Amino acid sequence: MTALQAEVLVAGSGGTGEALILDAPISFWGGVDPKAGRIADVRHPQHGRCIAGKVLFLPGTIGSSSASAVLLELAHNGHAPAALVLHQPDAILLLGLIVAREMGWETPIAVRLDRDRFAPFRDAQIEVAADGRVSAIP
Numbered sequence: 001m002t003a004l005q006a007e008v009l010v011a012g013s014g015g016t017g018e019a020l021i022l023d024a025p026i027s028f029w030g031g032v033d034p035k036a037g038r039i040a041d042v043r044h045p046q047h048g049r050c051i052a053g054k055v056l057f058l059p060g061t062i063g064s065s066s067a068s069a070v071l072l073e074l075a076h077n078g079h080a081p082a083a084l085v086l087h088q089p090d091a092i093l094l095l096g097l098i099v100a101r102e103m104g105w106e107t108p109i110a111v112r113l114d115r116d117r118f119a120p121f122r123d124a125q126i127e128v129a130a131d132g133r134v135s136a137i138p
Contacts, residue, residue, distance in 0.1 A: 002120040003135040006111035006128075009089050010097045014130045015082030015108050016137070017055045019121045022046055025060030028067035028093060037079030055126040055134075056081035059115045061090045071096030075105050083108045083128035087115040 023045040026032065031041035037052030052074070061067065071093055074080040084097075094110055101107040111132045124136040 002124075003133060004113060004117055006085065006113040006132045006134050008109065008132040009086065009112050010094050010101075010107070010110040011130065012083075012097065012101065012107040012109035014128055015055060016125065016127045017053050017082035019057060019124050019126045019136075020046070020049060020051060020054040020081075021057040021118050021122050022059055025062050026058065027062035027064050028070040029064035031062070032070055032074070034070045034073035034079070035077065037074060051081050052079040054081050055083045055085060055121075055128055057085045057113075057115075057118045057121065058090075059087050059118070061086075061088075061093055063090070063092065065092055067093040068096035068099065072100050075100035075107060076103075080108050083126070084110040085113050085118070085128065085134060086110060087118075088112070 033040040039046050039049050097107050127135045
């Protein structure tokens with residue numbers, strides 16, 4: 001079983017779900033449909049894939065000050081990822097989780113893990129514990 005300790009960026013309930021490792025950075029603003037929880041950017045390699053309930057591995061984000069609003073809406077309507085695993089912290093994106101938590105909504109945990117450590121989790125069921133431990137479930 002693969003297990004790594006990640007840095008907790010935003011505390012939240014731990015999450016379990018299928019790994020979705022993005023092959024390219026994404027902009028949440030315009031790149032993710034907040035109503036359906038799907039990747040909407042037609043130029044993205046995983047266009048059409050659903051992020052809702054997945055452990056979403058982000059190799060990077062393409063900035064927009066509205067990314068937090070998209071993540072907030074995903075959390076509000078039940079289409080947020082089960083957990084976020086980011087290569088680099090994105091304060092604007094993570095603000096959406098912080099606001100969702102302050103609103104009393106269920107908020108997925110967000111952790112930081114180097115992208116060169118993402119590969120062993122591809123196509124696996126993943127658990128991200130509240131302490132930041134990222135594990136493949138056998």
